[in-house]
Amino acid sequence: MDRMPAWADAVLVPLISILLAAAISALVILAIGENPVDAFTLMVEGALMRSSGWGYTLYYTTNFIFTGLCVAVAFHARMFNIGGEGQAMIGGLGVALACLFLPMPHWTLSLLVATFAAAAFGAAWAFVPAWLQARRGSHIVITTIMFNFIAAAVLNYVLVNLLRPAGAMDPASANFPETTHLPTFQDMFAAEGSALFRGAPANVTFFLAVLACIGVWVLIWRTRLGYEIRAFGQSESAARYAGISPVRTTVFAMLISGGLAGMMALNTTMGEAERLVMNATEGAGFIGIAVALMGRSHPAGVFLAALLFGFLYQGGAELALWTNIPRELITVIQALVILFTGALDNMVRMPLEKLFGALRRRDA
Amino acid sequence: MTDPAPAIELKGISKAFGPVQANKDISIRVMPGTIHGIIGENGAGKSTLMSILYGFYRADAGEVWINGNKTEIPDSQAAIKAGIGMVFQHFKLVQNFTVLENVILGAEEGGLLKPSLAKARGVLKHLAEEYELSVDPEQLIENLSVGHQQRVEILKALYRQADILILDEPTGVLTPAEADHLFRILDNLRKEGKTIILITHKLREIMEITDTVSVMRRGEMTATVKTAETSPEQLAELMVGRKVLLRVDKKPAAPGETVLDVDNLRHVDRHGVERLKGVSLQVRAGEILGIAGVAGNGQSELLEVLGGYAEGTGAVRLRGQEIALAGRGSDGQARRARSIAHVPEDRQTEGLIMSYTAWENTVFGYHHDPRYQSGPLMNNALIREEAAGKMERFDVRPPDPDLAARNFSGGNQQKIVLAREIDRDPDLLLVGQPTRGVDIGAIEFIHQEIVRLRDAGKAILLVSVELDEILSLSDRIAVMFDGRVMGERRPDETDQTELGLLMAGVTERPEGDAMSAIDRSLEAKETREAERHG
Incomplete structure (x- = not known):
């Protein structure tokens, strides 16, 4: 009954959730005998106070933007695509095939071809669960999570048996040709001899991710397909009344979702590793779920949430490097953020709604 | 002699x-006793x-007095203890x-069911004789007609020794004959x-059965009057706050050519139950x-098949041209392309997307119209501008196209749907x-709009x-009745009683008691359904 102003819903609720998560994280750090203030300072310095720190933070952010958008688009059609991980893995296969077998004379063209391949492979991997859901009613959560395992197995087979260069010991493809190497932030922004962004993996795909945010916003709120996806997500019975095909809408939403997940591989495989390795996704597909939840499925929210998780990833790596705080604790902190922003959303929201209701009554 | 204390005083x-x-x-x-x-x-x-009276909400202020005693009602258990029984609109x-099991549910005595059931059987028998409340105590609820289910709800309350009975819109789901029986x-x-407290929006029922009536408007009690001293017109005016036309003002129809021709239409639902068993009808311009x-x-x-979102077999012709009833050419878009508009029965789950703004809803279903596209995008500026015009013409309040559909009242939501359709x-308007x-x-306005469309020479299926x-x-x-058209009548040549019998599947005026003929017919339908479910 009591409604909050929009700004409180969009800013205040996630902010308080993060603060709560931070407070409990501090208690955990205290409990293992470390100083939470020092830890936090270290995280901020490592992730945000140096240009190379930013280079890592934005590299992770790029991953999370793509996977966050992937989950967000599916959410709009009221589908829970938790197969971003698998779709990104298969997207990586697309990138590798494009780079190895269709090398272009310049990185811009290579990026174009690889983007197409990544999106197509990711979308194809999402198509089967989408079709099964739309036609046979197989639940998308079950099928997409199973497809994650199939994707890992497929990638394993392809890398070990098909793409591994003769004589190489590790399950990875050959290095991509020189013309497919993407410019890093260091290449783009650092003058000769400058230390700006030195050694950091952030690369041009970050800007592609920002473009994808804008693209998703246009798709969802400005196109007919987006209108139909949102309508279908809000009420399937109303969609049927309006003549919006459930099959078509389900499949299209999932193709776009899978395509976005696949594009994440551009960052990891083409931008950073410059070859296809096992487990290049490192769980980013699952972080995407938290990012989309926290960003309320809005591209701007996804961008900000991805930035936060990028900071947590990079800051966490710094902690593990310089303190006795074990790496596992970073996972605990991330889990707390997910818990508070996603699962315990109402715990913050309901008292706030009451508060705003009370304030309004006093004014009236 | 002093008056007795009121049964309920708020x-x-x-x-x-x-x-x-x-x-x-x-x-x-x-x-008491009114x-x-x-x-x-x-x-x-x-x-x-x-x-509040039944303990679901707590009042911010005020007192409840039952039989002259100030009573706190923090929950429904307390309400039952105070002798209040409630019959909800949606049965529980x-x-x-x-x-029997439903009647004793929550009022069992001891850990063993048998003594409670035996006691309830005796009480039910007694109640049935006293109040014409007969229901077969051993029957499963799912095999009972809606009217009988409602009797079970009343029995439940009486079994808990309720002296005060609240009924919330009790006749919404009943045939007229069943409603008459309820009033008996x-x-x-x-x-x-x-x-008894009877909550309703039907003026006729108030006039028929109540002793006194209170009118509420916008949270306030605007009047409490003796029913014998008021009239439907006065009550309507008290409800709305202005004079309203209760009868629809319309000229005789001037029907033209046949627009919709439905021939032997059948539909089987997802569970394999035949819902339309050969419906034939015509609607003229x-x-x-x-x-x-x-x-x-x-x-x-019938509406779903004609509206294109359920499949059917048989033949449907619009101005003589066959319409596809299944497959690719049969969906809401195809129907709209054939100039069939549809105001669906449930505006909240079908007619509107509740989270969409009013302007987004004004093209829902028509969003493929090339006029609303500009390149790859939708021409939102145009849609919004047109929405404002439609909302003004259909008197949607507030006339704010940016407000989400869920923030409008029911009547204004319906006006948005009507405005759109x-x-x-359209040549043919389906209205549920x-x-x-x-x-x-808003009813007055909506009826006028439908009649206006008719007078413009359109066909309307209501x-x-x-x-x-x-x-x-x-x-x-x-x-x-039961997936078939039992008969056609002209409104000036029939009455509620005859229609009520047809609605219960009785095609000829029975010799004796109408109610028992209806019961027989409904029982026959239930038996058929029970057999089908095997």
């Missing part, structure tokens, strides 16, 4: 939900008031329990000294064909329950469970 009850004042300083006195009606539009605060019965029961209860029937007899499926100037949950002021609405709007009436 003093200064107030309740707010956030900024909404649902009940404002409400006081009523209901004397039927007191509470009437008001949707959102007037009737249900909130009854929820366990479908696969017997009548209520009358018997009154004679035995029970106190410039006429309104009303489909009467108790909810659940195939009217919804009528504005396309146009005024369900709509306040009286489905409604409100018999008054069917009688006042239709030029011809087809009555549906």
Whole structure:
């Protein structure tokens, strides 16, 4: 009954959730005998106070933007695509095939071809669960999570048996040709001899991710397909009344979702590793779920949430490097953020709604 | 001699939900052994008031007095203890329990069921004789008609020794004959000294059965009057706050050529149950064909098949041209392309996307129109601009296109749907329950718009469970029962009784008691259904 102003819903609720998560994280750090203030300072310095720190933070952010958008688009059609991980893995296969077998004379063209391949492979991997859901009613959560395992197995087979260069010991493809190497932030922004962004993996795909945010916003709120996806997500019975095909809408939403997940591989495989390795996704597909939840499925929210998780990833790596705080604790902190922003959303929201209701009554 | 203490007295009850004042300083006195009606539009605060009385909500201020004693009602257990029984609009019965098991549910005595069941059987027998409340105590609820299920709800309350009975919109799901029977029961209860509060939006029922009536408007009690000293017109005016036209003002129809021709239409639902069993009917230009029937007899499926979102077999022709009833060429888009507009029965789950703004909803279903595209994008500026015009013409309040559909009242939501469908100037308009949950002021407007479309020479198929609405709007009436059309009548050549019999599947006027003929017919239908489910 009591409604909050929009700004409180969009800013205040996630902010308080993060603060709560931070407070409990501090208690955990205290409990293992470390100083939470020092830890936090270290995280901020490592992730945000140096240009190379930013280079890592934005590299992770790029991953999370793509996977966050992937989950967000599916959410709009009221589908829970938790197969971003698998779709990104298969997207990586697309990138590798494009780079190895269709090398272009310049990185811009290579990026174009690889983007197409990544999106197509990711979308194809999402198509089967989408079709099964739309036609046979197989639940998308079950099928997409199973497809994650199939994707890992497929990638394993392809890398070990098909793409591994003769004589190489590790399950990875050959290095991509020189013309497919993407410019890093260091290449783009650092003058000769400058230390700006030195050694950091952030690369041009970050800007592609920002473009994808804008693209998703246009798709969802400005196109007919987006209108139909949102309508279908809000009420399937109303969609049927309006003549919006459930099959078509389900499949299209999932193709776009899978395509976005696949594009994440551009960052990891083409931008950073410059070859296809096992487990290049490192769980980013699952972080995407938290990012989309926290960003309320809005591209701007996804961008900000991805930035936060990028900071947590990079800051966490710094902690593990310089303190006795074990790496596992970073996972605990991330889990707390997910818990508070996603699962315990109402715990913050309901008292706030009451508060705003009370304030309004006093004014009236 | 002093008057007895009132059975119920509410003093200064107030309740707010956030900024909404649902009940404002409400006081009523209901004397024992009377039927007191509470009437008001949707959102007037009737249900909130009854929820306070039954312990679902706590009042912000005010007192409840029962039989002259100040009583606290923190929960429904306390309400039951105070002798209050409630019959909800949506029954709260366990479908696969017997009548007896439902009656004792929550009122069992001891850990063993058998003694409680035996006691209940005796009490039920006694109640059945006393109040015409006969139900087979061993029957499963799912095998009972709606009217009988409602009797079980009343029995439940009486079994808990309720002296005060609250009924919330009890006739919404009943045939007229069943409603008459319910009123006989209520009358018997009154004679035995029970106190009854009847919540309804039907003026006719208030006039027929109540002793006193309170009118609520916007959370306030605007008047309490003796029923014998008031009139439907006065009550309507008190409800709305201005004079309203209760009868639809319309000229005789001037029907033209046949627009819709439905021939032997059949539909089988997902569970394999045949919902339409060969429906044939015609609608001509410039006429309104009303489909009467108790909810659940195939009217919804008829609209869905004609509207293109359920598959059917048989033949449907629009101006002589066959329409696809299944497969690719059969969906809402294809129907709209053939100039068939559809105001669906449920605006909240079908007609509108509740989270969409009003302007987004004004093109819902027509969003493929090339006019609303600009390149790869939708021309939102144009849609919004047109929406503002439509909302003004259909008097949608507030006239704000940016407001989400869920923030409009029921009547204004329905006006948005009507604006969208009528504005396309369709050849055929399918309308389901146009005024369900709509306040009286808006009903008048909606009826006028439908008649206006008819007078413009369009064909209209109207489905409604409100018999008054069917009688006042239709030029011809087809009555549906169990997936079939039982007969067609002209409104000036029939009456509620005849239609009521047809709605229960009785095609000839019975010799003896109408009610027992209806019971026989409904039992036969239930047996058929039970056999089908095996």
